[in-house]
Amino acid sequence: MSKKDYTELAKDIIAHVGGKENIVGLKHCVTRLRFNLKDETKADDDYLKARDGVVTVVKAGGQYQVVIGNHVPDVYADVQKVAGITGDGSLDIDEGDAPKGNLFDQFIALVSGLFQPMLGALSATGMIKGVVALMVAFGVPKTDGAYVVLNAVGDGFFQFLPIILAYNAANRFKMNKFTAMALSFALVYPNIAASFTADKPLYTLFAGSIIESPVYATFLGLPIIFPSSSYLQTVLPIILAVYAGSKIEAFFSKIIPDVVKVFIVPFFTLIIAAPLAFIVIGPLMTWASDLVGAGFQAVYDFNPIIYGFVLGAAWQVLVMFGLHWGLVPIAILDMATHGQSTFLVATVSICFAQAGSLLNIMIRTKESKVKQLAVPAFISALFGVTEPAIYGITLPMRTPFIVTCIVGAIFGAYQSFFDVTGYVMGGMGLFAFPSYIAPNGNITSMIHYGVAVVGSLILGFVLTQFVKIPKLYDK
Structure with a gap:
């Protein structure tokens, strides 16, 4: 099917924002053309609002925004062509996209906005992970070439x-x-974790406390505390690192002469931001994760059913912040020590x-784009990969995400009550x-897991029926 031609619409929009000579810059977000105009008074708001193909006009953040809908990339391309504007066509994740509500609302808008441009690929790789899981289920060895290639495609995106x-x-x-990408390359550099581990640490920070941290390497005398889980698959550390890097870059951009700015500004930005990420941002996230792990361990020791309820409710939020890594080592140790574990069972049916x-x-x-995104996200979720669902649909919609947390709490408590055990x-x-079949063949835990799976699916569907489904794109 050929792409629809929006040339006439593009010409009309350009003419009624004051002509191409009035356009200083142009980007687009998910639904809007975002113009920077020399003189906004030259734009004909009333005409554009009434024009077929334009939803409305919004003026915000110093931009003249023409709301198009989810086909805005195609209109953007034709506007570029007609006006002779060059650009990479990337999404403009702009401050104007964030709500002016509380910090939680702003955080959701930030994370959702960062994931929106990659949702197609994220959903596709999630489905490929499902295909890989099917291959294993049907006995394809992990040394098989097809398995190796598809596993790399599916898992590489998340890693x-x-x-x-x-x-x-x-x-x-x-x-x-x-x-910014150079900064991220440092965090996920191959085998960097091995550089920060040894048989014996140089010394230990906060020995005997919850956040006890062995130090194996230093940066100019400052301790480097590297998480055992590394920074692969993490979300918050790189976001915070880029935020800090943007402030450093802005500072040096103001004081460095233009003649050397192109390489000196990145030099100073990276030489400050990278150590900051390893010495301050990373350790803070690691300690926060350790505190979360200790807190949940205390709840588990007090009452496993309460633990299952709380963990089931909080698991998706913990994953968003990367704080779940405080629990994973406990579960691994439990499994290694006893050959079985109940520590993370409350999370598996979410x-x-x-x-x-x-x-x-x-x-x-009613939104076609939401339907398009929901299909692969649904398939991925069935195979345990929920990032496309969370970041693409339920989290931006708010209440469906809360619904899934409620369901997670209910069946987390259910699985803890029946002592569902993973082997x-x-x-x-x-x-x-x-994973829930005991070595002696007992399938009690697997049956309860099945009940949690079916129950979570049905209750997630039913409770969502009682909440409003907000629009994400056709606003």
């Missing part, structure tokens, strides 16, 4: 997510994209709450069932 987030965060925080909520959204939404750490989603 190196900080690099993609760095690019998008650079758009959001007005930082040079390649400088993906089906997302799937149920998505199914309801697919049926009820293998491996499969996710539909392929987690074999």
Whole structure:
């Protein structure tokens, strides 16, 4: 199917924003053309609002925004062509996109905005991870070439997510994209974790406390505390690092002479921001994760059912902040020590709450783009990969995300009450069932896991029926 021609619409928009000579700059977000005009009084608001193909006109953040809808990339391309404007066509993740509400609302808008440009690829790779899981289920060895290639495609996107987030965060925080990516390359540099571990640490910070931190290397005498889980697959550390880097870059851009700015500004930005990420931002996130782990361990020791309820409710939020890594080592140690574990069982059926909520959204939404995104996100969720669902649909919509947390709490408590036990750490989603078969063949835990799976799917769907499905794109 050929792309629709928006040349006439593009010509009309250009003419009624004051002509191409009145356009200083142009970008686009998910639904809007964002013009920077020399003189906004030359734009004909009333004509554009009434024009077929234009939803409305908004003036915000010093920009003249023409709301088009989810086909805005095609209109943008034709406006570029007609007006002779050059550009990379990337999304403008602008401050004007964020709500002016509380900090939580702003955080959701920030994270959702950073994930929106990559949702197609994120959903596709999530589905590929499902295909890989199917291959394993059907006995394809992990040494098989097809498995190796597809696993690299599916898993690679998630492993190196900080690099993609760095690019998008650079758009959001007005930082040079390649400088931001250089910062992310440092955080996920191959084998860097091995450089910060040894048989014996140089010394230990906060010995005997919850945040006890062995130090194996230093930067000019300052301790480097590197997480055992590394920065692969993480979200918040790189976002904070790019935010800090954008401030450093802006400072040096003001004081460095233009003649050497092109390489001196990135030099000073990276030489300050990278150590800051390793010495301050990273350790703070690691300590926060350790505190979360200790807190949940205390709740578990007090009452496993309360623990399952709280963890089921909070798991998706913990993953968003990267704080779940405080719990994963405890579960691994528990499994290694006892050959079984109940520590993270409360989290394993949450993906089906997302799937149920998505199914309801697919049926009820009037937005074609949401339907398009929901289908691959639904499939990914069934295989335990919920990032496309969370960042692409339920989190931006707010209430469906809250619904999935409620469902997670209910079935987290259910699984803890029946002492559902995992005997293998491996499969996710539909392929987690074999993990709950005891070595002696007892399938009690697997049956309860199945109840949680079906229950989460149904309850996620039913509870979503009682909440409003807001518009994401056709605003």
